[in-house]
Amino acid sequence: MEKQVIQSVGFRNIVENGEVTGFQLKIRLPYYRGVYLSQIRPGHLIVDGESFGADEIMWRVNGEDYTYAEMRADCKRHWHPMEPATLIVKKPGGLKQGFHDITYGFCCTHSYMPPFMEALEDPDRPAVIYFREFGENQHHRRLLIV
Amino acid sequence: MYRNTRPGPKRGVALYSYSAEFGFEKTLEDCFEDIHDMGATGVEILANTHIENYPYPTDEWVNYWFSLCDKYQVEPVEYGHWIDLRVLQDRLLTTEEAIERLEQDMRLAHRLGFHVLRTKMSVIDDALNPVENWREIIKGVLPLAEKLELQLCPEIHIPTNLKSQMIQDYVDFIKETGTKCFGLNIDFSVFRTKFSEGEHVDPHFVPNEPEDIIPLLPYIYCCHAKFINMNDDFEETTIPYKEVLLAMKENGYNGYLLSEYEGGDKYDQGYEVGQTLRKHHIMMKNILGY
Numbered sequence: 001m002e003k004q005v006i007q008s009v010g011f012r013n014i015v016e017n018g019e020v021t022g023f024q025l026k027i028r029l030p031y032y033r034g035v036y037l038s039q040i041r042p043g044h045l046i047v048d049g050e051s052f053g054a055d056e057i058m059w060r061v062n063g064e065d066y067t068y069a070e071m072r073a074d075c076k077r078h079w080h081p082m083e084p085a086t087l088i089v090k091k092p093g094g095l096k097q098g099f100h101d102i103t104y105g106f107c108c109t110h111s112y113m114p115p116f117m118e119a120l121e122d123p124d125r126p127a128v129i130y131f132r133e134f135g136e137n138q139h140h141r142r143l144l145i146v
Numbered sequence: 147m148y149r150n151t152r153p154g155p156k157r158g159v160a161l162y163s164y165s166a167e168f169g170f171e172k173t174l175e176d177c178f179e180d181i182h183d184m185g186a187t188g189v190e191i192l193a194n195t196h197i198e199n200y201p202y203p204t205d206e207w208v209n210y211w212f213s214l215c216d217k218y219q220v221e222p223v224e225y226g227h228w229i230d231l232r233v234l235q236d237r238l239l240t241t242e243e244a245i246e247r248l249e250q251d252m253r254l255a256h257r258l259g260f261h262v263l264r265t266k267m268s269v270i271d272d273a274l275n276p277v278e279n280w281r282e283i284i285k286g287v288l289p290l291a292e293k294l295e296l297q298l299c300p301e302i303h304i305p306t307n308l309k310s311q312m313i314q315d316y317v318d319f320i321k322e323t324g325t326k327c328f329g330l331n332i333d334f335s336v337f338r339t340k341f342s343e344g345e346h347v348d349p350h351f352v353p354n355e356p357e358d359i360i361p362l363l364p365y366i367y368c369c370h371a372k373f374i375n376m377n378d379d380f381e382e383t384t385i386p387y388k389e390v391l392l393a394m395k396e397n398g399y400n401g402y403l404l405s406e407y408e409g410g411d412k413y414d415q416g417y418e419v420g421q422t423l424r425k426h427h428i429m430m431k432n433i434l435g436y
Binding site: 001003032033034035036038039041062072073075078080081082109111112113114115117131132133 | 162165166169170192194195198199200201228229230231232233234235236239266267268269270271272274408410413
């Protein structure tokens with residue numbers, strides 16, 4: 001696992017029945033402790049200016065796939081900081097060969113932060129309350145598709 | 147399993163201190179060996195950080211956990227966890243749901259050999275007051291706590307004062323229920339007297355005097371030996387450590403002092419928190435005499 005949130009390993013197009021149906025990338029949780037899926041507040045994934053919202057991204061955590069709606073309701077399954085999650089995006093034809101600029105934002109709720117402070121956070125904007133052990137909300141990386 | 151039976155305060159380490167290195171430069175076993183190097187004999191984990199497949203670890207992992215405790219002569223001291231009533235974003239959990247989740251953590255703590263839990267309840271304001279139904283939640287789990295011989299301890303942290311109403315409420319609850327299964331974890335940040343220039347300090351914070359801890363000792367089952375700045379003469383420069391530790395030792399405290407380092411500089415490239423923890427243990431060893 002790399003210290004960057006967006007991992008270089010795992011970024012590729014997804015091929016199903018010989019067709020490229022989309023792409024995937026892996027992210028780690030930059031928080032010092034794990035969270036239940038319902039605590040995650042996903043923002044937008046932007047690849048070369050094209051934006052994908054939370055409802056267009058499937059998360060794979062511990063080998064199981066979840067839509068955003070399923071994640072919001074699931075307070076039993078847990079995302080561990082040592083286990084990167086895979087983001088899966090449907091995009092017929094996938095991403096073309098070469099470099100891609102990737103931006104992804106997400107944050108999490110914290111039971112020990114007063115609720116009014118938590119409400120200030122927007123996953124698509126830099127953290128309002130920034131602690132290094134909480135990590136930033138938005139992450140960038142430039143990676144290659146072969 | 148190894149247990150340190152020496153009377154008096156005992157030295158341990160909160161694995162939270164390794165948060166910048168855990169999973170990268172250091173494995174769980176590296177942390178255990180580091181603790182052993184310091185002559186410390188106890189460990190605190192954060193359940194959702196240090197337990198693989200939390201909250202459903204495999205028996206194989208649990209065996210691995212005990213093998214580390216045996217190999218490095220380190221005992222499970224405190225199981226750090228949260229009761230998160232806001233785990234669902236659109237509503238608060240009910241008291242019954244909170245009890246069910248808390249009992250899951252209690253069973254897991256017991257399975258891993260812990261007797262003390264650092265039970266962090268959701269806070270409702272910036273004075274860190276806990277959710278209003280905390281009494282109902284804790285009362286609901288006391289029978290299981292008795293059965294599994296567990297002690298649930300909220301952590302008392304800056305800006306809370308040991309003489310505040312929040313602490314009095316906890317002590318009243320202990321006296322009313324007569325329970326030995328609920329107590330306190332004092333974080334030494336409550337004794338902090340020095341702050342760096344420009345550092346945010348809660349305007350309501352009043353540092354405690356070292357002797358303020360004495361009347362609470364019967365209810366304290368564990369402490370976070372928080373430290374902020376260790377100099378190269380092995381002195382903590384912001385907290386009157388010698389006075390606090392001696393007050394505890396002389397008044398019969400038998401629990402653990404778990405070193406906890408949360409300075410943001412531990413995330414700097416090349417920072418070695420193990421060396422910072424060693425400085426802290428040199429100081430505590432010198433004060434305690436062991």
